[in-house]
Amino acid sequence: MNRIQAFMIHTWILTKRSLIVLIRNPFTFIPNLFISLFFLLVYTGGLSGIAQLPQFGGADYLSFILPVSIVSAAVGGAGGAGQSLVRDLESGYFARLLQTPVTRLAIVLGPTIAGMLQLIVQTLIILGIAFLLGLKVEAGPGGVLVILLLTVGWGLAFAGYSVAIALKTKNAQAAQAGTLIFFPLIFLSTTFVPLELIEAPWLRAAAIINPTTYLFESMRAVLIDGWVMGPVISGFAVIGAVCIVTVAFSVRSATRAFKRE
Amino acid sequence: MGEGTIQIKDLVKVYKDGFTAVNGVSLKVNKGECYAFLGPNGAGKSTAVKILTTLSEPTSGIVQVGGFDVKTEPDKVRWEIGVVLQETGLDKELTGREILEYQARLFHMTRRMAKERATHLLEMVGLENEGERQIKKYSGGMRRRLDLAVTLVHEPAILFLDEPTTGLDPLNRKAMWNEIRRLNKKEGVTVFLTTQYLEEADQLADYISIINEGKIVASGTPEELKDSIGADLITFEFKDEEAAGKAAWLLGKSGKIDYQKGNIVTVSIQEADRQVVQLLKDLSGEQIEVARLDVSSPTLDDVFIRVTAEEEKE
Numbered sequence: 001m002n003r004i005q006a007f008m009i010h011t012w013i014l015t016k017r018s019l020i021v022l023i024r025n026p027f028t029f030i031p032n033l034f035i036s037l038f039f040l041l042v043y044t045g046g047l048s049g050i051a052q053l054p055q056f057g058g059a060d061y062l063s064f065i066l067p068v069s070i071v072s073a074a075v076g077g078a079g080g081a082g083q084s085l086v087r088d089l090e091s092g093y094f095a096r097l098l099q100t101p102v103t104r105l106a107i108v109l110g111p112t113i114a115g116m117l118q119l120i121v122q123t124l125i126i127l128g129i130a131f132l133l134g135l136k137v138e139a140g141p142g143g144v145l146v147i148l149l150l151t152v153g154w155g156l157a158f159a160g161y162s163v164a165i166a167l168k169t170k171n172a173q174a175a176q177a178g179t180l181i182f183f184p185l186i187f188l189s190t191t192f193v194p195l196e197l198i199e200a201p202w203l204r205a206a207a208i209i210n211p212t213t214y215l216f217e218s219m220r221a222v223l224i225d226g227w228v229m230g231p232v233i234s235g236f237a238v239i240g241a242v243c244i245v246t247v248a249f250s251v252r253s254a255t256r257a258f259k260r261e
Numbered sequence: 262m263g264e265g266t267i268q269i270k271d272l273v274k275v276y277k278d279g280f281t282a283v284n285g286v287s288l289k290v291n292k293g294e295c296y297a298f299l300g301p302n303g304a305g306k307s308t309a310v311k312i313l314t315t316l317s318e319p320t321s322g323i324v325q326v327g328g329f330d331v332k333t334e335p336d337k338v339r340w341e342i343g344v345v346l347q348e349t350g351l352d353k354e355l356t357g358r359e360i361l362e363y364q365a366r367l368f369h370m371t372r373r374m375a376k377e378r379a380t381h382l383l384e385m386v387g388l389e390n391e392g393e394r395q396i397k398k399y400s401g402g403m404r405r406r407l408d409l410a411v412t413l414v415h416e417p418a419i420l421f422l423d424e425p426t427t428g429l430d431p432l433n434r435k436a437m438w439n440e441i442r443r444l445n446k447k448e449g450v451t452v453f454l455t456t457q458y459l460e461e462a463d464q465l466a467d468y469i470s471i472i473n474e475g476k477i478v479a480s481g482t483p484e485e486l487k488d489s490i491g492a493d494l495i496t497f498e499f500k501d502e503e504a505a506g507k508a509a510w511l512l513g514k515s516g517k518i519d520y521q522k523g524n525i526v527t528v529s530i531q532e533a534d535r536q537v538v539q540l541l542k543d544l545s546g547e548q549i550e551v552a553r554l555d556v557s558s559p560t561l562d563d564v565f566i567r568v569t570a571e572e573e574k575e
Contacts, residue, residue, distance in 0.1 A: 009366065009367075013366045020359070091350070092350035096350030096351075098316060101339040260318040260335075
């Protein structure tokens, strides 16, 4: 068996393991999914009226708020990758794996892939419910694919971050605390209204430097305006850049964790 | 070539903070041998095991396991070894069968082979009825047994056990000993174990090294180590003081009278278990009747206490 075959098998086995553990513990993802759906329903129900403002350009508020719900759900799946590694570190399974000839990358990749699959399923559930609520995607099925890709990209960026924190701190509480970064990421942005309606200059500045803003804007573009390439491209570019940073950070932490003292 | 063997030459391990955990250890373990590292907490036992099992790198010295260098060929070493650490390494959300099958698959077995191997190992450690339960529902003893089974999935030639029975109740400890003995004697697996318990080393090991503060301070077979502390003791009880007096005079020719009071005589002598027959013959030749006798050998405890005490004096 060559190295690539070995790598594929190791990654598949460890992904399968993460998925089984995930399915056995539904309460690791149900609350997060529930909150995200709650966002969707409550904000759509309560704030729809403000979509009458000219700054919304006639958009449906459901389409406007949907990306917030999708992105907040994605945090759960992506953060799970780091949580799972912390669990392995604490149970000693991580050390056990290190004593086998398992490809080191597979140890990190297994939980990450499982997290991405979880995130895709969650996104499809949210989209399904949004369709039941009357969602129309201006860019058509291709637009749905763009949303999925952006979500996976964002999830990967967040997974990279959570894996890095987990391997760096080797501590469940710290890894948990690390996910709190999701609050400023989601809420210091064009979360509820377009940039033009944000009055506080500090929040406006925060929204402009927050990568999540570009993610929201590109999702909204395909949902509301159709194939407007400007925001879509900047969305992918920003998410790609963030991914590179966090994945590099996680590779660095992983190299340290795998390096023998 | 070096299958099933361990060779260490001048191993030194200095941690980043400057602490020297292992300070010039050399040793050799032959194929099929059971070798014990005996020492108190913090003696450097676990550090040595971590280096031997590729979790840690030596600062200097040569370490070869199964004929491969741990520093340059860690992956080849990993195919040769099985490791049971002090803490079990189990994902407790999985079932016993799942973790065994995954381990087998990670060692490149086919799905069918993995299944068969898992069934066989579950039976071997007496968990055949628990295989479908989640590990988090297992008792401590069951987890240890499963942990050992996971370690044996790829039939390693060398088994490392870091304090394998620490925290186990006497029943589980005995069971673990029997299993280690079976693997070592019946299946020819080379065993390297660390322990704080002298009894454990005495029970299992062919060869023992006592390690203290990162150095081997004494080594030999259990018998050699015990001999090194001195002679055995034989205590005789006679029917009266007069018989005891006569006997003491006679016994004094073969050994050293250690103690004499009333009808009791204790003689200090090498290889008491062999000498005792001759002594009894001598006594009956003189018409001296022995009422009771007791042969006691120095225990490893005595060796251990003496060796570590000598270290402290220095």
